[in-house]
Amino acid sequence: MEFTQLVENVFLFKDYVNVYVVKDADRAILIDFGSGKILNYLSEIGVHEVDYIFHTHYHRDQCFGDSIAVQKKIKIAAPHSERKLFTKAEDFWKTKSYYDIYSLKPTYFVSPFNIPLERAFKNEDEFEWSPYKFKIIDTRGHTARSVSYLLEHETGKIAFTGDLIHSGGKVINYYDLEYSYMGDGGNFGINFTLNSFEKLLKFNPVVLLPSHGDIIKDPSKEVEILKEKFNRVSKAFRHDKIVPTSMDHENAMDLVNQIEENEDKTLFPHLIRKGFGTTFILLGNNNNCILLDFPGDGYFFAYSYEQLAKILKEKEVETIDFVIPTHYHDDHIGGIPLLQQEHKIPVYALENMVDVLENPTHYRIGCLIDTPIKVDRVLRDGEKFTWDEYEFQVFHFPGQTEYHMGLFTTIDGKSVFFTGDSIPPFILNAPETNNNCINFCQLGEDVGSVKCADILLDCNPDYIAISHYGFFKVDKEILQSYRDHVSQYESIIADLVAQENPNMGFDPNWISFKPVRIISKPGGTCKTSLVVKNFLEKESSIEVELNLPDNWTSDVKKDMFTVKPKSVKEIPMAIKIPETENPKGRTIITANIQWNGKDIGPFPDLMVDHGFIPSDTWTAWTPYKGTDLLQWIINYYVRDLQFFT
Numbered sequence: 001m002e003f004t005q006l007v008e009n010v011f012l013f014k015d016y017v018n019v020y021v022v023k024d025a026d027r028a029i030l031i032d033f034g035s036g037k038i039l040n041y042l043s044e045i046g047v048h049e050v051d052y053i054f055h056t057h058y059h060r061d062q063c064f065g066d067s068i069a070v071q072k073k074i075k076i077a078a079p080h081s082e083r084k085l086f087t088k089a090e091d092f093w094k095t096k097s098y099y100d101i102y103s104l105k106p107t108y109f110v111s112p113f114n115i116p117l118e119r120a121f122k123n124e125d126e127f128e129w130s131p132y133k134f135k136i137i138d139t140r141g142h143t144a145r146s147v148s149y150l151l152e153h154e155t156g157k158i159a160f161t162g163d164l165i166h167s168g169g170k171v172i173n174y175y176d177l178e179y180s181y182m183g184d185g186g187n188f189g190i191n192f193t194l195n196s197f198e199k200l201l202k203f204n205p206v207v208l209l210p211s212h213g214d215i216i217k218d219p220s221k222e223v224e225i226l227k228e229k230f231n232r233v234s235k236a237f238r239h240d241k242i243v244p245t246s247m248d249h250e251n252a253m254d255l256v257n258q259i260e261e262n263e264d265k266t267l268f269p270h271l272i273r274k275g276f277g278t279t280f281i282l283l284g285n286n287n288n289c290i291l292l293d294f295p296g297d298g299y300f301f302a303y304s305y306e307q308l309a310k311i312l313k314e315k316e317v318e319t320i321d322f323v324i325p326t327h328y329h330d331d332h333i334g335g336i337p338l339l340q341q342e343h344k345i346p347v348y349a350l351e352n353m354v355d356v357l358e359n360p361t362h363y364r365i366g367c368l369i370d371t372p373i374k375v376d377r378v379l380r381d382g383e384k385f386t387w388d389e390y391e392f393q394v395f396h397f398p399g400q401t402e403y404h405m406g407l408f409t410t411i412d413g414k415s416v417f418f419t420g421d422s423i424p425p426f427i428l429n430a431p432e433t434n435n436n437c438i439n440f441c442q443l444g445e446d447v448g449s450v451k452c453a454d455i456l457l458d459c460n461p462d463y464i465a466i467s468h469y470g471f472f473k474v475d476k477e478i479l480q481s482y483r484d485h486v487s488q489y490e491s492i493i494a495d496l497v498a499q500e501n502p503n504m505g506f507d508p509n510w511i512s513f514k515p516v517r518i519i520s521k522p523g524g525t526c527k528t529s530l531v532v533k534n535f536l537e538k539e540s541s542i543e544v545e546l547n548l549p550d551n552w553t554s555d556v557k558k559d560m561f562t563v564k565p566k567s568v569k570e571i572p573m574a575i576k577i578p579e580t581e582n583p584k585g586r587t588i589i590t591a592n593i594q595w596n597g598k599d600i601g602p603f604p605d606l607m608v609d610h611g612f613i614p615s616d617t618w619t620a621w622t623p624y625k626g627t628d629l630l631q632w633i634i635n636y637y638v639r640d641l642q643f644f645t
C-alpha cells in the first residue's frame with residue numbers, strides 16, 4: 001500500500017516530497033505533486049479523477065511531475081506571487097544570471113519548464129470544493145511567497161504547510177532562509193517564518209502536514225521548539241544590520257567616510273587603503289609595490305585604475321610587481337583582468353582559487369565575474385615566499401567562502417594578517433559574521449570559520465587587516481573568543497536542519513554540476529561532471545539519473561556510484577545534443593538523485609546553451625563600463641523582484 005490514511009478522506013503518499021490527497025468519492029485534490037507517480041496509484045484509494053493540484057511553493061521537488069499533470073489536463077494552482085516561477089519558469093532561466101549573485105531569492109530550485117496555472121491564490125482566498133473548503137494563508141519563510149492550505153475537516157482544521165516547518169521542530173535547510181547577501185544571516189527567512197507561525201496558529205490547526213518529514217500532531221509544541229532554535233541562531237549569526245536593498249549612493253558614501261574618519265593612517269606607512277575599498281597597496285623599497293585585491297571600481301570599493309595610477313605616482317612607485325586576490329569575489333578582483341591584460345601585471349593566487357579564477361563560467365557561486373584571470377604563480381597552502389624586504393606565509397582561509405586566502409607578514413615592525421572577507425568587521429564574538437550560505441562555506445572543526453580562527457591563534461598577529469574595514473589590533477584573548485563563538489555554528493545548524501549532516505542544509509551546491517553551464521550547439525557533446533560532497537563519516541551511495549529531453553543521450557543513464565567518507569567525488573559525463581534541437585535554444589537538465597537510498601528528487605541542474613544568445617541581464621559586472629558595482633548589485637535585487645510581482 002503506497003498510501004497512509006491520516007483521517008477520513010485525507011491521505012499521504014510518499015514521493016520525494018509528501019504528496020497529500022483530499023478525497024471526495026472518486027475525485028481528489030492533491031497538495032503538491034513530486035514526480036507525479038502518485039497518478040499510477042490513486043485507484044488504490046478509489047480516486048479516478050484529480051480536480052486540482054495545489055502547490056505550496058515553486059520549488060522543483062514540489063512540481064517536477066507537473067508536465068504529466070498538464071498532459072492529463074489536471075488543473076494546477078499555486079501562490080499568486082510565485083505564479084511567474086511556474087508559468088514563466090523558462091524566462092527565469094533565460095534572464096536570471098549566474099554572475100554577481102548577491103541575493104539568493106529566488107534560488108535556482110525552479111522548474112526547468114513552464115507550468116500553466118488555472119488558479120493563482122492570494123492570501124485569505126477561499127476555495128470551496130464540496131463538501132470541503134480550503135483557506136489560503138500566506139506563510140512565507142522557506143520561500144519568499146509560499147502558502148499553506150487550511151482544510152476545514154470534521155476533525156478540525158488541517159494545515160498543509162509545504163516546507164514552512166519540518167517535523168521535529170526543524171527546517172529542511174538553512175540556505176532557503178537566507179534571502180539577501182549583505183549579512184542577512186537568515187534574518188528575512190526566519191522573521192517571515194515566525195510571522196507565518198503566528199498567522200497560522202491563530203486558526204488552531206489540529207495538525208500540520210509538511211512537504212518533508214512526518215506529520216506534526218502537536219503544532220504549537222513543534223513551533224515552540226523551532227522558535228527556540230531560531231533564537232540560538234539569532235545569538236550566533238543572525239543580526240539586524242542588513243544593508244537595505246534601497247541603499248543609495250549617499251548612504252554608501254556615509255559608510256565610506258565613517259571608515260575613513262576612524263582610521264589611523266600612521267599605523268602602517270607602507271600600506272595604503274581607502275574607505276570601504278578592498279585594495280591594500282603594499283609599498284616596497286625599490287619604487288615598487290604589490291596589490292592585494294583590485295576591484296577596479298572607483299566609486300565605492302576603490303580604486304579605479306586612474307585613481308591607483310595617481311596614488312602610485314605620488315608615492316613614486318614605478319612598478320606593480322604582482323597582484324594577489326584574497327578571494328574570487330567581484331569586489332576584490334573585478335579590475336585584475338585589466339591589470340593583467342593591459343599592464344602585464346602578474347597574478348599570484350592560492351591553489352584552490354585557481355580554477356575559479358581561470359574558469360569562472362564553470363561555477364554558479366556568489367559574487368562571481370565572468371572574465372577569466374590566468375594565474376601566473378600558484379601559491380600552496382602554508383607556503384612561504386619573499387618579496388622586497390617582506391616574508392609572507394599563505395594560508396587557505398575559508399571563512400566567507402571556500403575559495404579564500406589569508407596572508408601573514410610583518411609590515412612596519414608589526415605582524416599583520418590579511419583576512420580578506422573571512423573575518424567580520426569590528427566585533428569578533430558577535431553575530432556580524434559572514435555566514436552567507438551563498439558562498440558555501442563549511443561547518444565543522446578544521447573547516448570554515450573554525451579553521452580561520454585556529455590559523456589566527458597559531459599566527460598570533462598584532463593586527464588583522466580586514467578587507468573593507470582596515471586594521472584591527474588583536475590578541476590571544478580576542479582571537480580565542482572568536483574561536484569559541486564560531487565553533488558553535490555546526491551544532492546550532494545541526495540541531496535546526498533535518499539533514500544527516502548540517503552542511504547538507506547549509507550548502508545548496510553539495511551536489512552540483514561543474515561546469516554548471518555549457519555552451520554548445522545542436523549535434524554537439526557537452527562534457528561536465530557531477531560534483532558530490534560527502535560530508536558524512538561513512539561511505540555513501542549516490543544514484544544519478546539524468547532527466548534528458550527526447551533524443552538527448554548520455555553515457556550516464558541511471559547509474560550508482562560510491563563516495564568515500566568526508567570526500568568529494570566528481571562523476572564525469574558526456575551529454576549528446578541531437579542535431580534536430582533548436583539552434584537558438586537553452587535547455588535545463590536536471591538529475592534525479594537517490595542519496596544513500598533516499599530519493600531527493602531533481603536536485604542539481606545544468607544549463608546547456610545550444611545557440612541561445614543571452615540578453616544583457618546575463619552580463620557580469622565589469623569595471624570601466626559606467627556602472628559601479630554597488631549600483632549593479634541594487635539593479636540585481638530589483639530584477640529578482642520581477643518574479644514575485
Ligand SMILES: [Fe+2]
Nearest residue numbers: 057059142163
Ligand atoms: Fe521547498
